[in-house]
Amino acid sequence: MTLRTESRFADPDAAYRLLVEAHRKIDPEHGPALDAALVLLLANHIGDPAVLADAIAVAVKVVSPQRQ
Amino acid sequence: MFQFAYRRSPDQDRSSPPRHDVVVVGAGPVGLTLAIDLAQRGRRVLLLDDADRIGEGSRAICFSKRALEVWDRLGVAAPMLAKGVQWQVGKVFLRDEQVYRFDLLAEPGHKMPAFINLQQYYAEAFLVARAGELPGIDLRWKNKVTAVADRGGHVAVTIDTPDGPYELEASHLVACDGARSPIRAMLGAAFIGETFEDQFLIADVKMRAEFPTERWFWFDPPFHTGQSALLHKQPDDVWRIDLQLGRDADPEVERRPERVRPRIERMLGHGDFEFEWISLYRFQCRRMERFVHGRVIFAGDSAHQVSPFGARGANSGVEDAENLAWKLDLTLSGGNAAALLGSYDAERVQAADDNILNSTRATDFIAPHSEYERMLRNVALGLARGHEVGKRMVNAGRLSQPSLYASPLSTPDHDAWDAGPPPGAHLRDVPLGDGFLTDAFRAAGCRFTVLRDGAGPEVPGAAVIDAAASPLFAARYGTRPGDAYLLRPDGYVAGRFRAAAAGAIPAALHRARGAA
Ligand SMILES: Cc1cc2nc3c(=O)[nH]c(=O)nc-3n(C[C@H](O)[C@H](O)[C@H](O)COP(=O)(O)OP(=O)(O)OC[C@H]3O[C@@H](n4cnc5c(N)ncnc54)[C@H](O)[C@@H]3O)c2cc1C
Numbered sequence: 122m123t124l125r126t127e128s129r130f131a132d133p134d135a136a137y138r139l140l141v142e143a144h145r146k147i148d149p150e151h152g153p154a155l156d157a158a159l160v161l162l163l164a165n166h167i168g169d170p171a172v173l174a175d176a177i178a179v180a181v182k183v184v185s186p187q188r189q
Numbered sequence: 190m191f192q193f194a195y196r197r198s199p200d201q202d203r204s205s206p207p208r209h210d211v212v213v214v215g216a217g218p219v220g221l222t223l224a225i226d227l228a229q230r231g232r233r234v235l236l237l238d239d240a241d242r243i244g245e246g247s248r249a250i251c252f253s254k255r256a257l258e259v260w261d262r263l264g265v266a267a268p269m270l271a272k273g274v275q276w277q278v279g280k281v282f283l284r285d286e287q288v289y290r291f292d293l294l295a296e297p298g299h300k301m302p303a304f305i306n307l308q309q310y311y312a313e314a315f316l317v318a319r320a321g322e323l324p325g326i327d328l329r330w331k332n333k334v335t336a337v338a339d340r341g342g343h344v345a346v347t348i349d350t351p352d353g354p355y356e357l358e359a360s361h362l363v364a365c366d367g368a369r370s371p372i373r374a375m376l377g378a379a380f381i382g383e384t385f386e387d388q389f390l391i392a393d394v395k396m397r398a399e400f401p402t403e404r405w406f407w408f409d410p411p412f413h414t415g416q417s418a419l420l421h422k423q424p425d426d427v428w429r430i431d432l433q434l435g436r437d438a439d440p441e442v443e444r445r446p447e448r449v450r451p452r453i454e455r456m457l458g459h460g461d462f463e464f465e466w467i468s469l470y471r472f473q474c475r476r477m478e479r480f481v482h483g484r485v486i487f488a489g490d491s492a493h494q495v496s497p498f499g500a501r502g503a504n505s506g507v508e509d510a511e512n513l514a515w516k517l518d519l520t521l522s523g524g525n526a527a528a529l530l531g532s533y534d535a536e537r538v539q540a541a542d543d544n545i546l547n548s549t550r551a552t553d554f555i556a557p558h559s560e561y562e563r564m565l566r567n568v569a570l571g572l573a574r575g576h577e578v579g580k581r582m583v584n585a586g587r588l589s590q591p592s593l594y595a596s597p598l599s600t601p602d603h604d605a606w607d608a609g610p611p612p613g614a615h616l617r618d619v620p621l622g623d624g625f626l627t628d629a630f631r632a633a634g635c636r637f638t639v640l641r642d643g644a645g646p647e648v649p650g651a652a653v654i655d656a657a658a659s660p661l662f663a664a665r666y667g668t669r670p671g672d673a674y675l676l677r678p679d680g681y682v683a684g685r686f687r688a689a690a691a692g693a694i695p696a697a698l699h700r701a702r703g704a705a
Contacts, residue, residue: 153561157568165578 124175190244191314195331201355209235210521212346212359214334214372218249218309219489219506220365221316225263226514228325229635230678232521235359236326237348239333243317244310246466247393250421250429251500252312253589255615256507257301258680262631265319266301269312273305274422279404281573281585285411288573289580293588298661299618300625304588306402306423308393309503337362337375339483361517363486365506368473370491376482382475383549385496387556388440389470390432392449396462397426406585408555408570412455417555417585420456427465430456433556440469472496472552474545480509481534488513493541495548498555498586505544508591509537515635515678519702528703532598540592547587554584591615598677600684600697608667609674609685616640616680619661621654626662629654630680637683637698638676642668648694650702651675677701 130136144152164173200207211227213220216238224234252269260266281289293303320326335354336347344362348355364372373380400420407418419431432452434443442448444467454460476493480486489506516529557563572579591614599612610617619626630638633652639645643657656662657670666674671688675697683701686693 154564154568154571157565158572161565161569161572161582162578 122175123169123171124179126179190242191310191317192242193317193330195241195351196329197350197352198327198329200357201350201352203355206345206356206358208343208358208360209233210360211235211517212237212344212357212362213365214238214362215365215367215489215491216313216317216320216328216330217365217367217489217506218312218316218503219510220363221313221320222259222263222507223363223365223488223510223514224326224328225265225316225320225323226259226511227518228320228323229263230514230518231325232518233325234327235357236320236328237332237334238328238330241330243313246468247308247310247423247427247429249309249312249497249500249503250306250423251504251588252305252307253500253504254295254299254301254303255589255591256504257305258615258618258627259507259511260316261301261627262511262635263316263319264322265315268315268318269307270302270305272311272315272424273307274402274424275302275305276402276404276422277303278401279406279585281583282405282407282410283570283573284407284409286574288570289583296617296665298620298625298665300627301618304500306421306429308423308425308427311424312503334366334372337364337372337485339485344484359484360521361484361486363488363513363517364491365487365489365510366491368490368494370487372485373477373487373491376485378477378482380475380477380494382473382494382545384471384473384475385552385556386436386471386558387552388434388436388438388443389472390430390434390443390449390452390467391470392430392432392453392467393423393427393465394430394453394462395425395427395465396457398428398457400428408585410456413452418456419585428462432456434469438469444469474549474552476538476541476545479534480537481530486513486517486530486533488537492537493545495544496552497548498551499544499548499588500586501544501548501589504589505540508540509533511679512537516703518678525703528597532596532703536592536594536596539594543592544589551584551586594681596681598683598701598703600675600693600700602685603690603693604685604687606667606685609665610682612682612684614682616674616676616682617665619656619659619665621656621659621662626654626656626659627680629656630676635680636678637701639694640666640674640676642666642672643670645671645673645688645691648675648698651694651698675701 212235224236227234277293279291295303333349335349338345343358402422405420416433421429480492488509495501520526569582594613637651674685675683684697
C-alpha cells in the first residue's frame, strides 16, 4: 500500500474544521459537489493513481455497511 | 449515391464449386482496404457484397493519419486528401463558455495530416475505384453470403444472387460484413460488451456557414439544455451534427424531420439548411472473444464495435486490414499460419480493447450512468473553467491513435534507446529525399525492411532504406550511424539494433515472419 494513513497534520483538528466550515458556508444541496471538487483537486495534487486506488479501497471499507 | 452493377460470374455456371485463395465478405471500408492490400501483394481476391450501391448515409466522417497512411500505400489517399477537409483544432464548451481546446498539430515532417473529415461514402467510392484498377480483385455486387462452413481444408461458401444461389470454396474467408455480421451469427460466435442507454441523433445538414473547420462539442448548451451536442464540418458544405437525446426518447418520433428541424434551428440560430441524412443511435462497445476462427477471420466492425466518440471504428478496421493483409499473404505462400494469424488475433484484440476502453470512457463522460456520475462529471467541467486539472479530465472523445502491440513477432530491445518507436509501434514519418520515409517504404515494396542510419550489411529477405540523409531521422529514431530498425510489411517495428548488434537482425526477421 502506497497510501499513507498515519496522521500527517500537525493540527488535525484544524484540518477537520476547515472541511466543516467549508460545508457550513454553502447550501447543503451543493455539499456532494463540493466534496467531489475537493477529491478531484486533491487527487490531482497527489498525482499517483496507485495512491488514489489505495485511498478508494480504504474509503469503500469505511462506508460499507458490513463494517458495523 | 454511387450505383454499381451486378454481373453474372462464370463461377455461377460451374458444375462443381471453384476454389479461391481468399474470399473477403463485405465491401465496406475494411473489406475494400484488405482486398486492395492483398491484390497489391499479388494475390487474387474475391470480394463479395450484398448491396450494389453506397451513399445511403455517411456514418464515419473523421479519418486518422494512420488510416490515411495505409490508404496512401494503397494509392487512394491523394483523392481523399483532395476531397476531404483537414482540421486539427477541437473546442469543448460548457453551456456557452469554452472550457477546453486541443490542437492535434502533428509533429512536423509527416506526409499525412492528423485527421481529415470525409463522408464515408466518398472514402468507399475512392476505394472501389482503386479496386477496379487492380486485376487481382474480383468485386461482385449483389452477392450475399448465406452460408459458411469450415470443412477443415477449406471453407464452403453459399452465395445468393439475383440469378439464384451458387457455391464456392475458399482457402481463407475474411468476414468484413459489419457490426451485424451474418457470418459471426452463422458461426454462433458471441459479440459481448456494453450497450449505452442514451440515444443520439446524428444528422448531416447542408448549409453555407461561417463556422471554422474545428470540432465543436458542447456540454449542456443553451440550445439543447441538459444534453450534449457536436458540430463538425465535412466536404460539400455538409455539417455533421450529433445531439444527445437521453434514454427515454422515442426513436420513431425523434427521427422525423419536423421534429429534428426545430432542434437544429435552435442550435444554428437559423433554418437555412437541408437534411442529407438523419439517424438515431444507441451506441455499443463490444468485441468477439477472438478474431480468428480457423479459416474464417473477422476484421472491422464484425470483430469489434465502438461508439463514435474518438473516431475509432473505421480507422481501427483499416488497421485490422493492413495487419492481416501481409500475414495472410505470407500464410498463403506457406508461412506459419498459426503464428502469423495468431499474431493478428493477439495484436488486433489488444487494439480493440484499447479502443473500447477509450470509447467507453468518453461515452460515459458524455452520458453519465447515474446521478453521482453526472455530478462528478459536472464538477470536472466546472473545474475546467480556468484550471488545467479539470481541462484534461474533460472527455468528449480521445481521438484514434495507433496501438503499441505487445507482439509475439517483436524482438525486445537489447540495447538502450532514449527515442524512437519501440518494437510493436508503427514507424514515425520523417522527410526523406524529395518525399517522406512513408514514400520510401512504399517504393521498397511494403515488405520487411531494414531502416538504417547509414550503410550496413545486407539482410537476405529484407529491403533496405538508408534514412541518414533525413534531417529529422536520427533525432526522431534515436539512432547513431550504423543503427537499424527492422520494419514489418505493415510498417510496424519488429526490432531495433545498435550497430554492434546488427548480427541479430536475421534472427529478428525470422521471428517476425512467424517462423518457429
Ligand atoms: C454515426 C456514426 C459515426 C461514425 N463516425 C466514425 C468516424 O468518424 N471515424 C471512424 O473511423 N469510424 C466512425 N464510425 C464507424 C464506421 O462507420 C464503421 O466502423 C465502419 O463502417 C466499419 O467498416 P466495415 O467495413 O467493418 O463494415 P461496414 O461498413 O458495415 O461494411 C460491411 C459491408 O458488408 C456487407 N455485408 C453484410 N452482410 C453481408 C453478406 N451476408 N454478404 C455479403 N456482404 C455483406 C454490407 O453490405 C456492407 O457493405 C461511425 C459510425 C457511426 C454509426
